[in-house]
Amino acid sequence: MTDPILSVRDLAIAYRTGRKESVTAVSGVDLDLYEGQSLALVGESGCGKTTLGLGLLRLLPGLGEITSGSLTYRRKDGTRADLLKMKKEQLRRFRWGEAAMVFQGAMNAFNPVIKIGDHFADTLRDHAENGKRWTKAAVEARAGELLETVRLDPDRVLQSYPHELSGGMKQRALIALAIALDPQVLVLDEPTTALDLLTQRSIVQQLHELRKKFGFTMVFITHDLGLAAELADRVATMYAGRIIETGSARDIFYTPKHPYTAGLINAVMPVKGERPALESIPGYPPSLKAMPDGCAFNPRCAFATEECKRERVPLELLAERPLAMGHSVACVHHDQVRLQRKQKENANV
Amino acid sequence: MSDAPLLRLRALEQVFDTKKGPVAAVGGVDLEVKAGKVLCLVGESGCGKTTTARAAAGITRPTAGAVEFRGKSLTDMTPGEKTAYRRAVQYIHQDPYAALNPTRTVASTLTAGLKRHGLVKNRTEARAKAAELLTLVDLTPPESYLDSYPHQLSGGQRQRVNVARSLAMNPELLICDESTSMLDVSIRVSLLNTLGRLRDDLDVGFLFITHDLAVAKYFAWDGEIAVMYLGKVVEHGPTPEVIGNPQHPYTKALIGAVCEPDPDLARANRSSEQLRSAEIPSLTDLPAGCAFHPRCPAFEPGVCDSTEPALEGTGAAGGRRRVACHIVARDQRRESVQHAQSRDDRTLVLDPNKSPGAAWSA
Numbered sequence: 001m002t003d004p005i006l007s008v009r010d011l012a013i014a015y016r017t018g019r020k021e022s023v024t025a026v027s028g029v030d031l032d033l034y035e036g037q038s039l040a041l042v043g044e045s046g047c048g049k050t051t052l053g054l055g056l057l058r059l060l061p062g063l064g065e066i067t068s069g070s071l072t073y074r075r076k077d078g079t080r081a082d083l084l085k086m087k088k089e090q091l092r093r094f095r096w097g098e099a100a101m102v103f104q105g106a107m108n109a110f111n112p113v114i115k116i117g118d119h120f121a122d123t124l125r126d127h128a129e130n131g132k133r134w135t136k137a138a139v140e141a142r143a144g145e146l147l148e149t150v151r152l153d154p155d156r157v158l159q160s161y162p163h164e165l166s167g168g169m170k171q172r173a174l175i176a177l178a179i180a181l182d183p184q185v186l187v188l189d190e191p192t193t194a195l196d197l198l199t200q201r202s203i204v205q206q207l208h209e210l211r212k213k214f215g216f217t218m219v220f221i222t223h224d225l226g227l228a229a230e231l232a233d234r235v236a237t238m239y240a241g242r243i244i245e246t247g248s249a250r251d252i253f254y255t256p257k258h259p260y261t262a263g264l265i266n267a268v269m270p271v272k273g274e275r276p277a278l279e280s281i282p283g284y285p286p287s288l289k290a291m292p293d294g295c296a297f298n299p300r301c302a303f304a305t306e307e308c309k310r311e312r313v314p315l316e317l318l319a320e321r322p323l324a325m326g327h328s329v330a331c332v333h334h335d336q337v338r339l340q341r342k343q344k345e346n347a348n349v
Numbered sequence: 350m351s352d353a354p355l356l357r358l359r360a361l362e363q364v365f366d367t368k369k370g371p372v373a374a375v376g377g378v379d380l381e382v383k384a385g386k387v388l389c390l391v392g393e394s395g396c397g398k399t400t401t402a403r404a405a406a407g408i409t410r411p412t413a414g415a416v417e418f419r420g421k422s423l424t425d426m427t428p429g430e431k432t433a434y435r436r437a438v439q440y441i442h443q444d445p446y447a448a449l450n451p452t453r454t455v456a457s458t459l460t461a462g463l464k465r466h467g468l469v470k471n472r473t474e475a476r477a478k479a480a481e482l483l484t485l486v487d488l489t490p491p492e493s494y495l496d497s498y499p500h501q502l503s504g505g506q507r508q509r510v511n512v513a514r515s516l517a518m519n520p521e522l523l524i525c526d527e528s529t530s531m532l533d534v535s536i537r538v539s540l541l542n543t544l545g546r547l548r549d550d551l552d553v554g555f556l557f558i559t560h561d562l563a564v565a566k567y568f569a570w571d572g573e574i575a576v577m578y579l580g581k582v583v584e585h586g587p588t589p590e591v592i593g594n595p596q597h598p599y600t601k602a603l604i605g606a607v608c609e610p611d612p613d614l615a616r617a618n619r620s621s622e623q624l625r626s627a628e629i630p631s632l633t634d635l636p637a638g639c640a641f642h643p644r645c646p647a648f649e650p651g652v653c654d655s656t657e658p659a660l661e662g663t664g665a666a667g668g669r670r671r672v673a674c675h676i677v678a679r680d681q682r683r684e685s686v687q688h689a690q691s692r693d694d695r696t697l698v699l700d701p702n703k704s705p706g707a708a709w710s711a
Contacts, residue, residue, distance in 0.1 A: 044533035044534065044535065044536075045504070045533055076538060088549065110604075119464070151627075160521070166629075168627060168628075168629060169628075195607045196393035196394055196560070196601055196629075197560065197562070197607065198393065198602060198603065198606050198624060198627065199392060199627060200606065200608070201606035201608075202606075203626045205607065223533065223534070225534070225610040226607065226608030226609055226610045226615075228609050228610075229609060229610050229611055229612045229614075229615045230608040230612075230615040232611045237465045246500035249612040250612050251612060253610060253612050254612075255516045264534060264535060265610065267535045267537070267538045268534055268563075268610040269524075269538075269564060269566065270563060270609055270610060271562050271563045271566055271592065271604060271607045271609065272604075272607075272609060272614070275566060275570045275589075277565065278542075279538065280535050280536065280537075280538040280539030280542065281535040282539075284503050284505060284506070284536070285503075315697065333513060
């Protein structure tokens, strides 16, 4: 199908900081997500990636609110749903059944005094469609099936309290729980952060397998560019609350066009191959309360000119490809940006 | 400069008593750090990296074995020597947010140690020294940071203040416990570059702890890496060797598990070898024999689960390469026998009079 499963237009999210004050954490976000795609939102701390991820499901904490824009989903039955116009009850039905979220920090996402099995039972019963009865046996069958797909032993895990499981097991159980109602879209916030290397690898492999099996569309938020390279079809780089570049994973990693994206890629340390001399991006990200005029990256950018200090350019499409796999960048000097080292050469070794 | 190690850990053991019985967090570690060199400890959580570092810093007293600084065991030091040791060895913590006192300004944090150890005469001098330290860690101009409180700084800036504080004592050894893991990529590289400059210019030795192999490779390229698993070192050697040609199945698994920032490479890597189990055994109930055997893809019954492998030299890299694995050791022996035999054959051809047994003893 050619129309996107999720369309975001000009989305802005702000956090109230006082009676009449607020800071804008995300602004001007346009995003189209197509069925079966996996999109990575990458960026450094404070760039707004988690805020955007939460915003996609209207799950913002108390002080956060969507101040403008639109969020349109295509439901399983093909109808369109405007998330911003939904009432509380509609929203509750929409979440988990149509789009689900795996929160950051698997350690704390479960209720510590409720067994894993009861988490499944609660979820399935609470979101049951049109009076469907979830008996104990039905819950166990469904939960068991889900846990087995993430290679956990249902007999043990369903009877366990969260603290009885290791971090990796909790993360896998959490992913299984998130897909319990067969959502079309799964948003994962830092799915492998705080897990050990070998556990990270098994989560990555499981996500590959789950996507193959269930075919859900995936948005994941990460600061780990390695994870993005591993899991994403498409990558969107965020800086100071805006998406500044988006493209296929190969676009972003081999031919980044925004100086910030190139800077990030240049700063990532590879484990295989030679040890390259790496360069950091000078300076620090701006505070949300004191955004520079023009392009937010201009104070740290080697290419910045007077023009960059005056105005900010929108995302410009460089290469159009089907299914929104086009490469877009928000930088006037994009034709000057080059990676320092050629990653392509490493890739072929 | 002498080649004697700055820090030597001799058969270091740290056993904690818990309700579930004794936990050997570190079970016999022998390692050395030389001046101006980096020793990187890598491994997963719970492998004993931090416990080793804390013992090396004199924060905990090891239950067996010894920590020696410049050839002298910590337990034999006079109070004066102990003070000198405490000054010479500085610790940089993982969490830059928790490591600074929120009620002290940067200047106050930086000068506290200087005053305590009598390294400055008066306040003006202390402030000048603090400014100098900030310049050293690239927080310039120092005037704009001296009177800041930690909450006014970003994570990267705070970690630089931590580094500056440790440098105030003119340390000979810095112990960095995951000091860069909470920082963003771009900030991490610049802090590592700063630390690298200190190592090269001031000849500071580093005991550098990280779970991130890429960071270990980047920072310890001219130094050494020791891979720890459940309280023991399983592989140790020069960084390029360990990363480029890992021998121990655990090291191989770790390197294979890294997500490389390269989509094509990641795609090619997808079919990498699987471990037999994803779960780390508990320290209170360690498996018999090699602690890695329940997860090891090279596991051989009867060999790996009977006796514990020793950390033995492999003969590579001038004897600086050590691996604790029965299978690697056996292959090594076979190889050297084959090598000796092939040498034997050659000797026979070249010099038929020479005894063929000679090469065996070589």
